Amino acid sequence: MLGSRKQQYWLYGVLAVALVAVIAPFVWMVLGSFKTTGELRQSPPTWWPETATLDNYTQLFARLDFGGYFTNSIVVATAVTAGNLVFCSMLGYALAMLDFRGKRALFVVVMTTLMIPGVVTFVPLFVLVANAGLVDTLPGLFLPFLVSPFGVFLMRQFILGLPRDLVDAGRVDGAGELRIYWRIILPLCGPALATLGILTFLGSWNNFLWPLVVAQTEQSYTLPVALALYSTGQNSTQYGLLLAGATVVVLPVLVVFMIFQRRFIEGIATTGIK
Amino acid sequence: MRRPTTTALVLVASAALTLSACGRAETDGAGGEPQTGTDVAEGAADGTITVWAMGAEGEKLPDLAAQFEEENPGAKVNVTAIPWDAAHDKFTTAITANSLPDAAMVGTTWMGEFAGLDALDPLPENLEVDGFFEGAQGTTEVDGTSYGIPWYVETRLLYYRTDLAEQAGFDEAPTTWEGLKEMAKAMQTEAGAEYGIGLQAGGTGSWQTVMPFAWGEGAELTDGEGYTFDTPEMLEAVEYYQSFFDEGIANKSAPAQPTTEPDFVSGDVPMFISGPWMMSAVEEVGGEGFEDKYSVAKIPEGSAGSSSFVGGSDFVVFKSSQERDTAWKFVEFLADPEVQATWYDMSTDLPSVQSAWDTDALASDEKLSVFGEQLETAKAPPSYPTWEQVVASLDTELEKVTKTGADPAEALKTVQQQADSIGTGQ
Numbered sequence: 001m002l003g004s005r006k007q008q009y010w011l012y013g014v015l016a017v018a019l020v021a022v023i024a025p026f027v028w029m030v031l032g033s034f035k036t037t038g039e040l041r042q043s044p045p046t047w048w049p050e051t052a053t054l055d056n057y058t059q060l061f062a063r064l065d066f067g068g069y070f071t072n073s074i075v076v077a078t079a080v081t082a083g084n085l086v087f088c089s090m091l092g093y094a095l096a097m098l099d100f101r102g103k104r105a106l107f108v109v110v111m112t113t114l115m116i117p118g119v120v121t122f123v124p125l126f127v128l129v130a131n132a133g134l135v136d137t138l139p140g141l142f143l144p145f146l147v148s149p150f151g152v153f154l155m156r157q158f159i160l161g162l163p164r165d166l167v168d169a170g171r172v173d174g175a176g177e178l179r180i181y182w183r184i185i186l187p188l189c190g191p192a193l194a195t196l197g198i199l200t201f202l203g204s205w206n207n208f209l210w211p212l213v214v215a216q217t218e219q220s221y222t223l224p225v226a227l228a229l230y231s232t233g234q235n236s237t238q239y240g241l242l243l244a245g246a247t248v249v250v251l252p253v254l255v256v257f258m259i260f261q262r263r264f265i266e267g268i269a270t271t272g273i274k
Numbered sequence: 275m276r277r278p279t280t281t282a283l284v285l286v287a288s289a290a291l292t293l294s295a296c297g298r299a300e301t302d303g304a305g306g307e308p309q310t311g312t313d314v315a316e317g318a319a320d321g322t323i324t325v326w327a328m329g330a331e332g333e334k335l336p337d338l339a340a341q342f343e344e345e346n347p348g349a350k351v352n353v354t355a356i357p358w359d360a361a362h363d364k365f366t367t368a369i370t371a372n373s374l375p376d377a378a379m380v381g382t383t384w385m386g387e388f389a390g391l392d393a394l395d396p397l398p399e400n401l402e403v404d405g406f407f408e409g410a411q412g413t414t415e416v417d418g419t420s421y422g423i424p425w426y427v428e429t430r431l432l433y434y435r436t437d438l439a440e441q442a443g444f445d446e447a448p449t450t451w452e453g454l455k456e457m458a459k460a461m462q463t464e465a466g467a468e469y470g471i472g473l474q475a476g477g478t479g480s481w482q483t484v485m486p487f488a489w490g491e492g493a494e495l496t497d498g499e500g501y502t503f504d505t506p507e508m509l510e511a512v513e514y515y516q517s518f519f520d521e522g523i524a525n526k527s528a529p530a531q532p533t534t535e536p537d538f539v540s541g542d543v544p545m546f547i548s549g550p551w552m553m554s555a556v557e558e559v560g561g562e563g564f565e566d567k568y569s570v571a572k573i574p575e576g577s578a579g580s581s582s583f584v585g586g587s588d589f590v591v592f593k594s595s596q597e598r599d600t601a602w603k604f605v606e607f608l609a610d611p612e613v614q615a616t617w618y619d620m621s622t623d624l625p626s627v628q629s630a631w632d633t634d635a636l637a638s639d640e641k642l643s644v645f646g647e648q649l650e651t652a653k654a655p656p657s658y659p660t661w662e663q664v665v666a667s668l669d670t671e672l673e674k675v676t677k678t679g680a681d682p683a684e685a686l687k688t689v690q691q692q693a694d695s696i697g698t699g700q
Contacts, residue, residue, distance in 0.1 A: 038559045041535050123370050130371040213367045217354050228357035233329045235551045
């Protein structure tokens with residue numbers, strides 16, 4: 001398969017180096033969260049905490065209204081992910097499988113918006129949200145992101161790869177479009193939905209600028225905003241607190257990834273036709 | 275046959291998107307005659323105001339605001355703490371969408387920009403706020419109009435290891451340019467230091483270390499009409515700064531995030547120039563007893579004396595405020611010498627009001643009082659809206675000067691050209 005055994009050793013060697021490069025900063029973050037500020041800034045740096053301390057974590061939970069920020073983050077990221085999974089796949093289905101006037105143009109428009117960087121639409125979007133009276137509310141944090149051009153593109157491309165015969169068969173059996181979408185197409189979109197779900201959740205979970213600008217009081221802050229608030233000063237940064245916070249913030253993302261990653265490697269959907 | 279329609283649609287769509295992105299109305303700049311705000315009503319404050327403050331200040335300000343509410347039973351102050359990261363973006367977005375708070379703490383270098391956007395209310399004449407350090411007061415002024423108060427200040431000093439200085443044969447801090455260089459050299463030859471002094475080798479913010487020397491030489495960054503970077507005084511300072519790197523006294527390849535504290539504690543780099551926050555930072559790394567091993571001194575004098583960079587934060591009231599009078603009264607409260615001293619106890623932010631420095635906590639601290647002295651002559655950069663943009667080019671040129679030995683005169687000429695083409699923005 002992969003040629004000689006020697007080649008395989010090579011491959012594993014390269015992969016091992018890459019793995020260390022990817023994991024090392026992560027390990028550093030977790031270990032660093034147990035160090036004192038003095039030790040963190042020590043030179044040469046230490047890997048293992050010399051005097052392990054839980055101070056950073058006690059501070060994190062004592063100073064921050066952690067539960068509140070955590071809930072906000074979960075609500076926003078879940079809503080955005082759910083919205084993307086539903087709406088992007090709907091639009092993707094329409095663009096891939098239905099025939100209607102202006103379909104091509106619609107797709108090109110979606111692609112065009114994909115080309116426009118977020119910074120350009122940032123201020124107009126904020127003005128819209130402000131005029132709708134949604135500033136400082138949780139809906140203001142997730143409503144504008146319920147559908148994304150990238151998600152639509154991803155779903156369309158994936159659904160295009162599904163056999164059209166499935167849809168036709170459904171129509172012959174008298175199923176409506178919604179039923180075909182929901183009962184035939186969606187179940188086959190597992191891998192694409194998993195990819196979209198992970199990417200969207202991650203993006204929303206880590207999003208900093210939008211929640212910072214829209215949330216006007218601490219009650220609607222999300223975790224990244226709260227973390228930046230408490231750990232970064234005008235001229236100095238509390239690295240211990242930052243690392244402890246980052247460690248805690250990473251956990252939910254890991255959980256989401258664990259849930260979805262099995263679907264990544266599941267079989268290709270086209271096996272539906274024999 | 276479908277193609278033309280498609281193309282047209284795309285064009286319309288992208289045009290609409292582009293237009294909506296740039297659809298900010300032109301506002302009148304704050305140019306022209308100096309202004310003062312309309313008088314604030316007499317009597318106690320009432321009503322509810324919203325205040326934004328960044329970082330640790332935002333976290334601690336509610337405690338101080340409680341005192342204001344006690345003195346003005348009808349008033350309520352809601353403080354929102356916002357992170358320093360991207361705080362500037364939050365403000366500019368809020369200005370565009372008109373969703374500003376009543377009053378806010380803002381960075382000193384943002385004043386020109388916000389005033390230029392017509393967002394700030396000029397300081398009312400009947401407000402009792404005065405006695406600020408001159409350089410700090412300057413940060414609130416844009417084109418002659420004052421738009422608020424300096425809330426707290428910081429300035430840059432020379433940090434040095436007293437024990438190593440003694441070993442190198444110096445029992446006092448240097449007061450002249452030559453003295454500083456001699457001492458830094460001696461640190462290397464006599465006290466085993468790797469580099470005599472830690473100076474930023476160009477890059478973001480390095481102007482804050484160069485300008486104290488240039489100001490000490492009498493440099494002015496503006497002639498009232500435009501930027502003036504290409505001056506003999508600036509050249510002297512940049513040449514002097516460069517010589518530290520050329521002669522190997524400062525590290526050319528210092529990382530962008532320097533390890534200042536550990537290097538200072540280990541004695542590898544026993545001198546550097548920075549602000550008051552570094553005191554707790556080096557003491558934290560140095561451990562117990564380290565506070566006796568170092569000291570701070572004023573920036574060595576140029577031909578025009580000793581100067582430094584004054585930073586900190588200002589406090590402003592926005593034009594859009596519905597509770598303008600209450601907001602200004604809160605600002606007046608913050609500028610009270612006693613309140614300033616209380617705030618120092620709460621936050622360790624240095625008072626911007628000179629008389630607040632007479633209180634015990636500040637006057638009795640040897641190191642802090644040096645900051646107080648330096649603040650009397652410390653200066654702020656011009657408050658033009660384009661300052662941040664212009665100074666970025668100075669930082670870039672300084673990097674060439676320190677790292678690759680580029681000609682300082684050429685570098686300043688380049689900065690001047692870029693500054694001229696960008697303009698003051700007023």
